[in-house]
Amino acid sequence: MSYITELxxxxxxxxxxxxxxxxxxxxxxxxxxxxxxxxxxxxxxxVDGDRAMEAAKEIQARIDKGELSDSPLAGVPxxxxxxxxxxxxxxxxxxxxxxxxxPTYESTAVRKLRNxxxxxLGKTNMDExxxxxxxxxxxxxxxxxxxxxxxxxxGSSGGSAAAVAAGECAYAxxxxxxxxxxxxxxxxxxxxxxxxxxxxxxxxxxxxxxxLDQIGPLTRNVSxxxxxxxxxxxxxxxxxxxxxxxxxxxxxxxxxDVKDIKIGIPKDYFGEGLDHExxxxxxAAADVLKAAGATVEEFDxxxxxxxxxxxxxxxxxxxxxxxxxxxxxxxxxxTEDFAGLHNMYKKSRSEGFGAEVKRRIMLGxxxxxxxxxxAYYLKALKVKALIKKAFDDAFAKYDIILGxxxxxxxxKLGESLSDPIKMYLGDIYTISVNLAGLPGISVPCGTxxxxxxxxxxxxxxxxxxxxxxxxxxxxxxxx
Amino acid sequence: xxDYETVIGLEVxxxxxxxxxxxxGCSTEFGGEPNTHTCPVCTGMPxxxxxxxxxxxxxxxxxxxxxxxxxxxxxKFDRKNYFYxxxxxxxxxxxxxxxxxxxxxxxxxxxxxxEKAVRxxxxxxxxxxxxLIHDDWLDASLVDYNRxxxxxxxxxxxxxxxxxxxxxxxxxxxxxxxxxxxxxDCKLQEGSMRADVNLSVRKVGENEFGTRTEMKNLNSFxxxxxxxxxxxxxxxxxxxxxxxxxxxxxxxxxxxxxSYAMRSKEDAQDYRYFPDPxxxxxxxxxxxxxxxxxxxxxxxxxxxxxxAEEFGLPEKDILLITENKHLADIFEETVSCGAxxxxxxxxxxxxxxxxxxxxxxxxxxxxxxxxxxxxxxDLTEQRTVNSTVAKEVFEDMFKTDCDPVKYVxxxxxxxxxxxxxxxxxxxxxxxxxxxxxEDYHNGKEKAIGFLVGQxxxxxxxxxxPGSVNKxxxxxx
Numbered sequence: 001m002s003y004i005t006e007l008x009x010x011x012x013x014x015x016x017x018x019x020x021x022x023x024x025x026x027x028x029x030x031x032x033x034x035x036x037x038x039x040x041x042x043x044x045x046x047v048d049g050d051r052a053m054e055a056a057k058e059i060q061a062r063i064d065k066g067e068l069s070d071s072p073l074a075g076v077p078x079x080x081x082x083x084x085x086x087x088x089x090x091x092x093x094x095x096x097x098x099x100x101x102x103p104t105y106e107s108t109a110v111r112k113l114r115n116x117x118x119x120x121l122g123k124t125n126m127d128e129x130x131x132x133x134x135x136x137x138x139x140x141x142x143x144x145x146x147x148x149x150x151x152x153x154x155g156s157s158g159g160s161a162a163a164v165a166a167g168e169c170a171y172a173x174x175x176x177x178x179x180x181x182x183x184x185x186x187x188x189x190x191x192x193x194x195x196x197x198x199x200x201x202x203x204x205x206x207x208x209x210x211x212l213d214q215i216g217p218l219t220r221n222v223s224x225x226x227x228x229x230x231x232x233x234x235x236x237x238x239x240x241x242x243x244x245x246x247x248x249x250x251x252x253x254x255x256x257d258v259k260d261i262k263i264g265i266p267k268d269y270f271g272e273g274l275d276h277e278x279x280x281x282x283x284a285a286a287d288v289l290k291a292a293g294a295t296v297e298e299f300d301x302x303x304x305x306x307x308x309x310x311x312x313x314x315x316x317x318x319x320x321x322x323x324x325x326x327x328x329x330x331x332x333x334x335t336e337d338f339a340g341l342h343n344m345y346k347k348s349r350s351e352g353f354g355a356e357v358k359r360r361i362m363l364g365x366x367x368x369x370x371x372x373x374x375a376y377y378l379k380a381l382k383v384k385a386l387i388k389k390a391f392d393d394a395f396a397k398y399d400i401i402l403g404x405x406x407x408x409x410x411x412k413l414g415e416s417l418s419d420p421i422k423m424y425l426g427d428i429y430t431i432s433v434n435l436a437g438l439p440g441i442s443v444p445c446g447t448x449x450x451x452x453x454x455x456x457x458x459x460x461x462x463x464x465x466x467x468x469x470x471x472x473x474x475x476x477x478x479x
Numbered sequence: 480x481x482d483y484e485t486v487i488g489l490e491v492x493x494x495x496x497x498x499x500x501x502x503x504g505c506s507t508e509f510g511g512e513p514n515t516h517t518c519p520v521c522t523g524m525p526x527x528x529x530x531x532x533x534x535x536x537x538x539x540x541x542x543x544x545x546x547x548x549x550x551x552x553x554x555k556f557d558r559k560n561y562f563y564x565x566x567x568x569x570x571x572x573x574x575x576x577x578x579x580x581x582x583x584x585x586x587x588x589x590x591x592x593x594e595k596a597v598r599x600x601x602x603x604x605x606x607x608x609x610x611l612i613h614d615d616w617l618d619a620s621l622v623d624y625n626r627x628x629x630x631x632x633x634x635x636x637x638x639x640x641x642x643x644x645x646x647x648x649x650x651x652x653x654x655x656x657x658x659x660x661x662x663x664d665c666k667l668q669e670g671s672m673r674a675d676v677n678l679s680v681r682k683v684g685e686n687e688f689g690t691r692t693e694m695k696n697l698n699s700f701x702x703x704x705x706x707x708x709x710x711x712x713x714x715x716x717x718x719x720x721x722x723x724x725x726x727x728x729x730x731x732x733x734x735x736x737x738s739y740a741m742r743s744k745e746d747a748q749d750y751r752y753f754p755d756p757x758x759x760x761x762x763x764x765x766x767x768x769x770x771x772x773x774x775x776x777x778x779x780x781x782x783x784x785x786x787a788e789e790f791g792l793p794e795k796d797i798l799l800i801t802e803n804k805h806l807a808d809i810f811e812e813t814v815s816c817g818a819x820x821x822x823x824x825x826x827x828x829x830x831x832x833x834x835x836x837x838x839x840x841x842x843x844x845x846x847x848x849x850x851x852x853x854x855x856x857d858l859t860e861q862r863t864v865n866s867t868v869a870k871e872v873f874e875d876m877f878k879t880d881c882d883p884v885k886y887v888x889x890x891x892x893x894x895x896x897x898x899x900x901x902x903x904x905x906x907x908x909x910x911x912x913x914x915x916x917e918d919y920h921n922g923k924e925k926a927i928g929f930l931v932g933q934x935x936x937x938x939x940x941x942x943x944p945g946s947v948n949k950x951x952x953x954x955x
Contacts, residue, residue: 105524105526203527204526206525207525207526209756210757237530239528240530240757241528241756241757317753321558321560321753324568324570325567326525327562330523330524370749373752
């Protein structure tokens with residue numbers, strides 16, 4: 001890493017604002033870093049070097065004219081997960097079925113970043129349609145973990161997390177449907193936030209599970225995460241599920257003070273299946289916060305074991321419908337030889353989707369089908385409501401819930417795909433957060449004896465991102 | 480055949496008259512080059528999201544209130560999943576579990592005087608699909624998404640109708656109610672109102688319904704009547720010959736006057752309906768209901784009664800004027816400008832109708848303002864213009880909504896009220912036409928008509944024939 005690529009996003013932004021570093025110089029450095037390293041890590045599906053340099057020149061010209069002075073991220077290079085539509089730039093969802101899809105429109109989160117003066121370096125690799133926990137289901141090959149390339153970076157935002165960790169971008173956007181920001185952040189040793197459902201517009205985010213998907217930042221530290229969240233959040237008329245509330249400056253929450261914070265640790269999160277090194281690191285993180293003045297208690301969250309079946313029912317059901325539009329008719333992959341319309345649908349989709357996506361489409365179609373809807377889909381919705389209630393009860397007593405992000409550190413490449421059930425069980429600590437719509441953050445809290453990063457997960461009640469960021473910031477500054 | 484009773488229920492799709500589509504800002508205007516009224520939302524592009532057009536909700540509620548429905552105060556949209564190229568997302572956003580209106584009814588009266596209530600099971604909101612064009616020359620199918628996302632309501636009746644006559648009375652009633660609300664123009668021919676007919680037959684007196692079929696592609700009242708007759712006969716023939724009616728969807732071919740099977744119940748798809756997670760549930764507030772109720776217009780039935788009482792118009796006039804709300808509005812506004820009701824009615828029934836027909840227009844297309852019609856009527860009442868001139872002025876008013884007073888002035892069409900000048904002209908006409916004068920004196924009453932005509936001609940029509948007649952008789 002060079003001096004420039006070692007800087008966190010806000011520090012780079014300050015250096016650009018002061019004229020110490022030029023936007024073009026920063027962009028060049030990052031493109032060089034990508035060229036040098038991405039052959040190993042495969043963080044990117046598309047690197048948009050020429051246009052990134054053009055954008056860098058334009059932004060630098062604006063900064064020179066005194067514009068963008070209110071934007072701390074102006075001129076800072078960013079990577080975008082490849083499930084967010086970028087106008088005029090290939091957007092694949094790491095799927096063969098969208099191998100040639102160039103949107104004519106911009107997702108709201110990306111548009112907001114562009115307006116804030118961001119330089120978009122390219123699109124990052126992911127599990128196909130965000131379905132997976134390792135970034136191995138990508139049609140464009142797996143991404144490798146910069147901490148140890150024999151290991152996965154986590155997923156589905158594995159390309160974004162690895163790019164931040166490897167210095168292939170200053171920060172990145174990911175999306176989180178069941179842990180897809182927080183888990184790769186934990187595996188790669190970076191910070192990742194899944195905001196409260198409705199905080200960041202989903203317009204232009206190619207949907208997996210619409211009622212669970214949220215876009216969020218992957219960054220070097222908590223302060224960057226707060227700044228990026230400030231830039232991308234806010235009400236959007238184009239997304240009915242976007243919450244209509246005044247814009248917030250989340251960086252205001254970055255204070256080293258947890259004396260008023262009551263932290264609950266769910267006992268259920270420390271049971272069977274949790275790696276003892278992970279458990280020890282997470283408990284140590286709780287001790288740091290306790291020493292900083294927070295109250296820390298253990299409690300029973302309950303219903304933890306019901307989250308996985310409820311999640312895979314709801315997410316798969318929504319996915320089965322969301323992915324119907326990929327039929328080879330209007331855009332994307334179409335099979336070469338076919339006999340009639342239905343054969344074209346079948347062949348295009350059979351050849352265009354990978355195994356994990358097909359598995360979830362079939363599962364989702366089954367739980368919605370006549371005669372099974374009540375038994376599976378409706379029941380899952382009821383479980384979702386009960387899980388939300390369990391969190392409501394917990395947040396009546398605690399400001400923050402603290403626990404692990406994942407049961408283990410990053411597995412080796414190839415270990416997970418052979419056993420999908422085991423892979424699904426790895427989501428146990430992250431998915432209930434999506435079911436309840438809560439905000440969650442993953443912050444690095446240690447390294448295993450074999451050198452792999454470990455993250456601690458903090459959760460807050462809906463729209464309490466400030467408390468979440470303040471606690472995470474205090475931990476990061478104190479540890 | 481008379482031992483059988485026909486049982487009919489209707490599913491009526493109505494295209495709502497919103498300016499923009501149900502879930503995006505694209506224009507709903509009919510026509511336009513293919514795929515020009517489109518955006519990422521109505522073409523189902525990845526990452527696009529639907530946002531409900533509030534006007535759709537208001538129209539649906541207004542129709543529900545006018546048809547005595549319960550309004551669902553917390554309603555949702557559901558996805559109906561099926562693959563077809565005219566459906567860009569391969570699911571249609573509709574309502575299954577919590578439709579906006581339920582349990583309504585409309586009172587109908589048929590031509591032959593049968594009065595009954597037809598119950599409405601539900602009304603739900605949904606989006607229209609695109610249009611497929613099969614190009615034989617290219618041997619390819621093309622899709623036009625201009626219609627994709629145009630808002631529809633589907634009005635589902637209970638199986639309460641027993642004849643084509645009742646069906647037509649029901650459709651007429653819906654058409655009149657919905658068009659009075661301004662929620663749709665309800666044109667069957669143009670597809671802004673589409674009816675699917677569910678029909679079964681049973682022996683008179685039986686309580687159980689027979690097996691029903693659903694008929695599609697009915698685009699006129701006449702086609703509906705023929706299809707009902709045809710399908711009734713087909714089902715009775717099947718039963719009489721010991722066969723069974725199969726539950727299926729049939730397509731009516733109005734040219735061949737027969738229907739053929741499209742798909743049977745066995746082929747029915749599993750639509751895997753579930754609540755659309757992209758749309759938040761809709762809460763209908765008391766205020767919203769009150770506002771919509773307050774905007775409810777006076778419907779045709781009430782107008783018919785009131786026009787007879789208030790204006791003493793003949794029934795024929797009332798039925799014609801109230802056939803269309805825009806026409807009725809023009810009538811009422813013109814009368815409120817001070818014009819006599821019967822005169823207004825005459826202008827609307829005769830000249831307006833003639834010009835509409837000649838120009839192939841609908842009453843909706845009338846552009847002249849009631850104030851201008853009132854002042855034209857005033858000009859004729861004051862005998863400022865005679866009826867021939869008035870018609871000429873009206874033609875221009877119909878086209879350009881000109882101010883008749885200005886028009887008459889600018890074109891010098893006002894009747895000469897200068898009696899001296901008129902007398903002079905008449906004296907000259909008498910002097911120039913001794914033969915006619917003699918004929919008149921010899922008892923040929925008709926001769927005076929010729930003299931009136933000559934005077935009018937000499938005055939370039941700018942005089943009142945009554946006055947001419949009077950002065951002529953006096954001078955002769």
